[in-house]
Amino acid sequence: LIRRTREAHLLESSASLLSWDQETMMPPRGVEHRSRQLALLARLAHQAATDPVIGELLAVCESDRELTADPLSIPAVSVREIRRHYDRATRLPAALVEELAQVTSLARQEWAEARQASDFARFRPWLERVVTLKRRAAECYGWGAQGEPWDALAEGFEPGCTARGVAEVFTPLRPRLAELAARIAAKAGADRPLTVIVPPEQQMALVRFVAERIGFDFTRGRLDLSTHPFCGGTHGHDVRITTRFHESNIFDGLLSVMHESGHAIYEQGLPGSEDEELIGTPMDAAVSLAIHESQSRLWENQVGRSRAFWTWCQPQLRSLAPAAAGLGVEQVYRAVNLVKPDFIRVEADEATYNLHIMVRFELERALVSGDLAVADLPGAWNARYKEYLGLTVPDDARGCLQDIHWSLGSIGYFPTYTLGNLYAAQFFEKARSDMPDLDAQIEEGQFGGLRAWLRRHVHAQGKRYRAAELCQVVTGRALSPEPLLRHLEGKFLPLYDL
Amino acid sequence: LIRRTREAHLLESSASLLSWDQETMMPPRGVEHRSRQLALLARLAHQAATDPVIGELLAVCESDRELTADPLSIPAVSVREIRRHYDRATRLPAALVEELAQVTSLARQEWAEARQASDFARFRPWLERVVTLKRRAAECYGWGAQGEPWDALAEGFEPGCTARGVAEVFTPLRPRLAELAARIAAKAGADRPLTVIVPPEQQMALVRFVAERIGFDFTRGRLDLSTHPFCGGTHGHDVRITTRFHESNIFDGLLSVMHESGHAIYEQGLPGSEDEELIGTPMDAAVSLAIHESQSRLWENQVGRSRAFWTWCQPQLRSLAPAAAGLGVEQVYRAVNLVKPDFIRVEADEATYNLHIMVRFELERALVSGDLAVADLPGAWNARYKEYLGLTVPDDARGCLQDIHWSLGSIGYFPTYTLGNLYAAQFFEKARSDMPDLDAQIEEGQFGGLRAWLRRHVHAQGKRYRAAELCQVVTGRALSPEPLLRHLEGKFLPLYDL
Numbered sequence: 001l002i003r004r005t006r007e008a009h010l011l012e013s014s015a016s017l018l019s020w021d022q023e024t025m026m027p028p029r030g031v032e033h034r035s036r037q038l039a040l041l042a043r044l045a046h047q048a049a050t051d052p053v054i055g056e057l058l059a060v061c062e063s064d065r066e067l068t069a070d071p072l073s074i075p076a077v078s079v080r081e082i083r084r085h086y087d088r089a090t091r092l093p094a095a096l097v098e099e100l101a102q103v104t105s106l107a108r109q110e111w112a113e114a115r116q117a118s119d120f121a122r123f124r125p126w127l128e129r130v131v132t133l134k135r136r137a138a139e140c141y142g143w144g145a146q147g148e149p150w151d152a153l154a155e156g157f158e159p160g161c162t163a164r165g166v167a168e169v170f171t172p173l174r175p176r177l178a179e180l181a182a183r184i185a186a187k188a189g190a191d192r193p194l195t196v197i198v199p200p201e202q203q204m205a206l207v208r209f210v211a212e213r214i215g216f217d218f219t220r221g222r223l224d225l226s227t228h229p230f231c232g233g234t235h236g237h238d239v240r241i242t243t244r245f246h247e248s249n250i251f252d253g254l255l256s257v258m259h260e261s262g263h264a265i266y267e268q269g270l271p272g273s274e275d276e277e278l279i280g281t282p283m284d285a286a287v288s289l290a291i292h293e294s295q296s297r298l299w300e301n302q303v304g305r306s307r308a309f310w311t312w313c314q315p316q317l318r319s320l321a322p323a324a325a326g327l328g329v330e331q332v333y334r335a336v337n338l339v340k341p342d343f344i345r346v347e348a349d350e351a352t353y354n355l356h357i358m359v360r361f362e363l364e365r366a367l368v369s370g371d372l373a374v375a376d377l378p379g380a381w382n383a384r385y386k387e388y389l390g391l392t393v394p395d396d397a398r399g400c401l402q403d404i405h406w407s408l409g410s411i412g413y414f415p416t417y418t419l420g421n422l423y424a425a426q427f428f429e430k431a432r433s434d435m436p437d438l439d440a441q442i443e444e445g446q447f448g449g450l451r452a453w454l455r456r457h458v459h460a461q462g463k464r465y466r467a468a469e470l471c472q473v474v475t476g477r478a479l480s481p482e483p484l485l486r487h488l489e490g491k492f493l494p495l496y497d498l
Numbered sequence: 499l500i501r502r503t504r505e506a507h508l509l510e511s512s513a514s515l516l517s518w519d520q521e522t523m524m525p526p527r528g529v530e531h532r533s534r535q536l537a538l539l540a541r542l543a544h545q546a547a548t549d550p551v552i553g554e555l556l557a558v559c560e561s562d563r564e565l566t567a568d569p570l571s572i573p574a575v576s577v578r579e580i581r582r583h584y585d586r587a588t589r590l591p592a593a594l595v596e597e598l599a600q601v602t603s604l605a606r607q608e609w610a611e612a613r614q615a616s617d618f619a620r621f622r623p624w625l626e627r628v629v630t631l632k633r634r635a636a637e638c639y640g641w642g643a644q645g646e647p648w649d650a651l652a653e654g655f656e657p658g659c660t661a662r663g664v665a666e667v668f669t670p671l672r673p674r675l676a677e678l679a680a681r682i683a684a685k686a687g688a689d690r691p692l693t694v695i696v697p698p699e700q701q702m703a704l705v706r707f708v709a710e711r712i713g714f715d716f717t718r719g720r721l722d723l724s725t726h727p728f729c730g731g732t733h734g735h736d737v738r739i740t741t742r743f744h745e746s747n748i749f750d751g752l753l754s755v756m757h758e759s760g761h762a763i764y765e766q767g768l769p770g771s772e773d774e775e776l777i778g779t780p781m782d783a784a785v786s787l788a789i790h791e792s793q794s795r796l797w798e799n800q801v802g803r804s805r806a807f808w809t810w811c812q813p814q815l816r817s818l819a820p821a822a823a824g825l826g827v828e829q830v831y832r833a834v835n836l837v838k839p840d841f842i843r844v845e846a847d848e849a850t851y852n853l854h855i856m857v858r859f860e861l862e863r864a865l866v867s868g869d870l871a872v873a874d875l876p877g878a879w880n881a882r883y884k885e886y887l888g889l890t891v892p893d894d895a896r897g898c899l900q901d902i903h904w905s906l907g908s909i910g911y912f913p914t915y916t917l918g919n920l921y922a923a924q925f926f927e928k929a930r931s932d933m934p935d936l937d938a939q940i941e942e943g944q945f946g947g948l949r950a951w952l953r954r955h956v957h958a959q960g961k962r963y964r965a966a967e968l969c970q971v972v973t974g975r976a977l978s979p980e981p982l983l984r985h986l987e988g989k990f991l992p993l994y995d996l
Contacts, residue, residue: 010538013531014512017519025523029718030736033511033777037732040508044542220527234535238528279531 001057002281005082008048009280013234015041020232020240024224046097050089058083072464074283081282081463088156091140100137103129104409111407118397120378127406128374131367134411138368150368154412157289158419160466163365166415169422173481174358178388180488181352184339185390187496193249194335196324200245206320207243207257210313214299215451216241216261217268229256231263231296236273236284239264250324251336255304262299263292265451269459283462289413291467293420294427295454301350301421302428302487303450305336308442337495341389343398351492352389354421354484359384360403360414368411423471425484427458430475499555500779503580506546507778511732513539518730518738522722544595548587556581570962572781579780579961582657589638598635601627602907609905616895618876625904626872629865632909636866648866652910655787656917658964661863664913667920671979672856676886678986679850682837683888685994691747692833694822698743704818705741705755708811712797713949714739714759715766727754729761729794734771734782737762748822749834753802760797761790763949767957781960787911789965791918792925793952799848799919800926800985801948803834806940835993839887841896849990850887852982855916857882858901862909921969923982925956928973 015038022034061067061079068076092100107126114123138149144162151162198206208223216223221233226242233240241260245253272284286292303309310332318325327335339349345356363380366372372380381400382393393399405413431453432438441449457474464470471479492498513536520532559565559577566574590598605624612621636647641660648661696704706721714721719731724740731738739758743751770782784790801807808830816823825833837847843854861878864870870878879898880891891897903911929951930936939947955972962968969977990996 007538010535014516014535014539017516017535018512021515021519025720027716027718027720027736030732032774033733033735037508037512037515040505041512218525220525222523222525234528235531237531238525276530 001054001061001082002078004048004051004054004057005078005282006280008045009235011041011045011048013280015045016232017234017238020242023226023228023230023232024240024242046089049085054082054086055090058086074278077462077464078282081285084159085282088141091142092137093140096133096136096140100133100409103133104407107407107409108404111401111404115397115401118395118401120396120401123401123407124374127377130406130409131374131411134409135368135370148365148369150365150412153368154415157410157413158416158467159288160468161288161290161412161415161419165468166361166419169479169481170358170361170415170418173354173422173485174388176481176485177351177354177488180485180492181339181341181355182390183498184351184492184496185341187498188339191334191338191340193338194251194327194331195248196250196321196327197248198250198321198323200247202321202323203245203250203253206250206316207254209316209320210254211241211257211261213445214258214261214303214447215265220268220273221264223257229260231260231267233264233267235279236268236270237279239267250321251332255300255336258304259296259300262296265299265454266292266295266459269451269455271460271462274460278462283464285463287458287461287463287465287470288467289416290419290423291458291470293416294423295458297420298424298428298454302424303442303447305333305350305491306439306442307333308439310336311443312445334495337491339492339496341391343385343391343393344402351488354418355388357414357418359388360405361418363400364406364411364414419467419479422479422481422484423467425487426471426475426477426479427454429483429486499552499559499580500576502546502549502552502555503576503780504778506543507733509539509543509546511778513543514730515732515736518740521724521726521728521730522738522740544587547583552580552584553588556584572776575960575962576780579783583780586639586654589640590635591638594631594634594638598631598907601631602905605905605907606902609899609902613895613899616893616899618894618899621899621905622872625875628904628907629872629909632907633866633868646863646867648863648910651866652913655908655911656914656965657786658966659786659788659910659913659917663966664859664917667977667979668856668859668913668916671852671983672886674979674983675849675853675986678983678990679837679839679853680888681996682849682990682994683839685996686837689832689836689838691836692749692825692829693746694748694819694825695746696748696819696821698745700819700821701743701748701751704748704814705752707814707818708752709739709755709759711943712756712759712801712945713763718766718771719762721755727758729758729765731762731765733777734766734768735777737765748819749830753798753834756802757794757798760794763797763952764790764793764957767949767953769958769960772958776960781962783961785956785959785961785963785968786965787914788917788921789956789968791914792921793956795918796922796926796952800922801940801945803831803848803989804937804940805831806937808834809941810943832993835989837990837994839889841883841889841891842900849986852916852919853886855912857886858912859916861898862904862912866909917965917977920977920979920982921965923985924969924973924975924977925952927981927984 018034018037018041022031026034058079062083068079070076107130110126111123114120134153135149138152141152141155143149143151146164147162154161211223212218220237221239221241224240224242225244227244229243231239231241241257241264243253243257243260266286270284272279278284307329310329314327314329314332317327337350339351341352342348345353348356359381362384363372363377367374367377377400378396385391385393385399431450434453435449438450458470461470465473468479516532516535516539520529524532556577560581566577568574605628608624609621612618632651633647636650639650639653641647641649644662645660649659652659709721710716718735719737719739722738722740723742725742727741729737729739739755739762741751741755741758764784768782770777776782805827808827812825812827812830835848837849839850840846843851846854857879860882861870861875865872865875875898876894883889883891929948932951933947936948956968959968963971966977
């Protein structure tokens, strides 16, 4: 069973390398052949993962009581997760898989053009087709007795996640975040971002230095340039992160590299890095998208946007980015924590970011349940932006057409961003209580303690626990909105004299 | 049939990209997983290419007289070449394929250590096993009535090539080359290579400029660094060449890039670049290794080591490599044509290179036929170096252990290098007679005429002709030693005042 699982992983990781190459290295004219290579590898990986032999082998393993006696043992976890993956992969009829691939491929193009023209009417019939197909997919997957169709879709990104569970955390969080954002916005007024011109080669030297310092292992990874930053590669011994630089905003590139390094350090800390036999098995894979995101956000926000970090990092600018050497620690700390409610999620600051996610979660949940018609999406979107962020959305390009996700059929994905922020805050709070001198360590540029803590409690666990269980095991509590609120209020109230 | 052929090609080209990445980009610790990915892709590609369905489809196509009526039509050529590939791939028993893979993998390591220690006795048992297995492979493949086992092995690199045919060209060439080399060596005496220190970044700018100028299309390719230069990639729209730089020898890097660009321009000029439907089919593939090598050697030697080329290129050094700007055209021309008989093939000059190949061809032919025992290889090697090159081989590291090829089982490969030189000379002579102002064009840095000639006569033909037929069709004559001798004598006799 493991041998066959590894084979599917070898194909997936080959495809992953080809995708990385496409974004970073491939000459422009290579794109058509590359898409054919990727389609074939995806088909072969799907075949390998859904081979009926896997079902037979799973049944044999599951009936072996000794093998699965301890549900947290490596064999039991492996069998449980391979079963989960096999069932999901075999539950969709081939015709639906194919139709989804075709429709989302076209919908993605239509979305890009509709966004360009800020023309929702153009995208509407495509989103309707996507939602209809995804609802059919949800019916094939099925959902829990107390659940709803959205759960079946979210399960693909966040095992065990339900709309009800998300709402339980988001509902109390939302008004408090909205109030915090409004108070800051009233005060921040005309604050402007810092402009310091630093050439890309210097930024690259700086971000490589910081990435290595926080723990990205360059003997097992690379850092390159791409249009959109991402973390890819093939497995823990070969992790590829990317970034891009804005000549006038050195902090954007640095924080994006800390974010991707957080993903990479997770990958490099999975159990396969200690035991090669585990590579390609569930024990060598991340828990979920939200837990992955918790690792990137923790290094980006809890560390990279802290005063302690800049107390250490600012003096490094003297040699690495001389043009920024004259900035004071407080000036930089303010600059990386500038709050300004705006329309675009990917440009949002830490205080308002989660409000963007809540809008999307509520709307996609209603779209899939049928409570909201696609035609009514722009109105519902704009009403929520007004209510939660106090903003009047000027057009659909800056409104409900801004994200690619739904066009790709990625419904159930958005909440993992905010869940990631919540887990990050809860993990970091616990790490700090376990290591009371954590901030002092960071001020000294010592990140090994935090990294070792994360590795032991999160990375080395592989897929042993579901996200909610992991949170309980690591922090002693269920996921709660409080740590994130404490983190945000603890930072922004003094920063803005509130 | 074509759809299935393309599928095997998609897998092979994915593996090719992963290999390129391994040599240029992969972090060091990624090597173990990469070898597993490559092994799986090789197995899947082999499965795809030997699927019995291909045999059935081939039989149907072959029985369709209309389809193959014109033997030079695209369908007929495709069927012929797919048949050739299918028969070779299916003729080896799986057990022999596996044993060859295992033995050569170990032999390669033993060879590396034996060479390091200059200890032939250590490599001997491994080479014996390789030769025994390759002889068995040759028996599985079979050979012509007038032929011998070596032919069956060479067929994998050079379709239609026979030992007898190679000997017919090499035998008259050898004494004349040996005499030329000896006369030059007596005269050249203490000539030393030029030493000019040019930093790698400047060399990179220079070689990119020259590669683009001679016709390497960077929208369909890349140039990167690797330990050993090579030309890889996935197909004509994505060709990856590599090089390495010696800080004190600017010409080495430049000529290596011209060599690899020659391979790349061939790949970029194959019929698939005009008709995407042909990608992955035999019409979009090179004729043979020798014809591929003719394209690289032509740009490296006929162009890159000519006075005409340096008349154009030397002035470019002023801005691109200021440290070399003071050199005169004649000084550079002499430097890139320095002749010095020596032990190492890969460092050999144009005048002596082919003598190295002849030694290897004669010895591997005798090893496979059984006329030479592996134990007697060092003695036979050293005797020939004495006779052909006038050299006393000091040790086996600089003797019969210097090349990796035989450890990999690549028997029948070496002659393609010299055949490449012969085809290059014969093609170039014909191009010059078709374009009497060719040298003047090159002096002006105009390479489009030569490139278009090669494209029309060689690249655009795909696998339509076998190498020997192509030579006849393009030059009006069978392959002959005379053009290469005229090229070498025409250059070296005046250069060394002989």
